[in-house]
Amino acid sequence: MTLRTKLLTALAALTSIAGGAALATEPSPLLEKKPLPEHKLPASKKGNLVVGLCDGETAMEVKGVKEGGKMSRSQALQVTGQLMEEWRRKNPNANWDDVPAPASGQLVAQAPTPPPSPNPQGPRSPPAVSPTPQKPAAGSSVGTAGPTSASGAPQAGAQLKTNIQSGHTYGSFSERDEAIWAESTKAFVEEGNRVFHDADALGGTIAVSCDMCHPDAANTHPETYPKYQVQLGRVAMLRDMINWCIQNPVRGKPLADDDPKMKALEAFIYARRKGVPLEFGKH
Numbered sequence: 001m002t003l004r005t006k007l008l009t010a011l012a013a014l015t016s017i018a019g020g021a022a023l024a025t026e027p028s029p030l031l032e033k034k035p036l037p038e039h040k041l042p043a044s045k046k047g048n049l050v051v052g053l054c055d056g057e058t059a060m061e062v063k064g065v066k067e068g069g070k071m072s073r074s075q076a077l078q079v080t081g082q083l084m085e086e087w088r089r090k091n092p093n094a095n096w097d098d099v100p101a102p103a104s105g106q107l108v109a110q111a112p113t114p115p116p117s118p119n120p121q122g123p124r125s126p127p128a129v130s131p132t133p134q135k136p137a138a139g140s141s142v143g144t145a146g147p148t149s150a151s152g153a154p155q156a157g158a159q160l161k162t163n164i165q166s167g168h169t170y171g172s173f174s175e176r177d178e179a180i181w182a183e184s185t186k187a188f189v190e191e192g193n194r195v196f197h198d199a200d201a202l203g204g205t206i207a208v209s210c211d212m213c214h215p216d217a218a219n220t221h222p223e224t225y226p227k228y229q230v231q232l233g234r235v236a237m238l239r240d241m242i243n244w245c246i247q248n249p250v251r252g253k254p255l256a257d258d259d260p261k262m263k264a265l266e267a268f269i270y271a272r273r274k275g276v277p278l279e280f281g282k283h
């Protein structure tokens with residue numbers, strides 16, 4: 001290889017690297033931010049309130065309530081019931097369960113907190129062998145590290161403290177930690193449960209809440225996301241559908257993706273489907 005060829009080869013290699021880098025940084029159209037499309041609701045000739053469904057098609061005029069007005073809860077129940085009736089008539093073969101799946105029915109009521117094990121060596125007790133080398137208890141003259149069968153309760157306490165202090169997250173949790181995590185998770189899910197059932201908390205303006213059509217979060221199918229949603233004209237995540245439904249039928253403002261209410265709603269909806277296999281893209 002002459003010097004010239006060598007130089008040319010090196011130049012070609014550099015160009016291809018630069019080209020590759022340029023390709024890699026080119027913005028993908030899939031990652032562009034696109035606002036959600038607008039629901040198109042037919043206007044009422046009399047200026048009455050028109051409530052649209054999550055399908056982006058079905059809508060109903062509410063007699064006696066003007067656009068900008070609020071229904072009573074019983075009116076909202078009646079209207080959502082009628083909208084669902086209409087939707088079922090139009091979609092007789094839709095994947096819509098009449099009652100929440102039995103697996104989901106117990107989730108919120110049943111705290112994920114395990115009862116404390118009566119047997120300290122039971123499966124829920126903290127790991128018997130710490131994955132991190134044990135330090136000798138304070139005041140101990142034992143120079144070598146390692147679990148010994150002689151380690152008593154006070155020593156175990158010292159061990160736990162040592163691990164927490166040295167930041168070994170996975171090596172130091174106790175039954176109490178687990179109970180706190182479970183309680184915190186349960187409380188967050190419960191908060192989502194509350195928002196899901198509360199038109200005002202959802203930012204709704206017409207007294208409609210999610211549970212009126214999705215009792216116990218039924219038929220929200222979180223396990224099928226991401227999937228293409230025709231009404232959104234895109235591949236949607238669960239939160240996109242939550243926001244779409246907040247706009248209509250609930251008539252609230254879409255929540256930011258990092259809004260704690262959005263997170264709580266997601267938490268509740270996912271929690272209700274515990275045990276259902278993930279099946280993204282399923283219709």
Ligand code: HEC
Nearest residue numbers: 054055080083087209210213219220221241242245246249
């Ligand atoms: C008036 C009845 C009604 C109300 C109220 C309602 N929805 Fe829906 N929702 C529907 C219907 C009907 C569909 C199915 C639409 C379709 O498949 O085109 C649906 C679809 C969904 C889906 C997608 C389900 C799937 O199979 O992928 C989610 C998620 C959802 N709704 C969440 C919510 C949330 C969250 C709220 C409250 C903010 C809400 N819905 C309020 C009727 C309702």
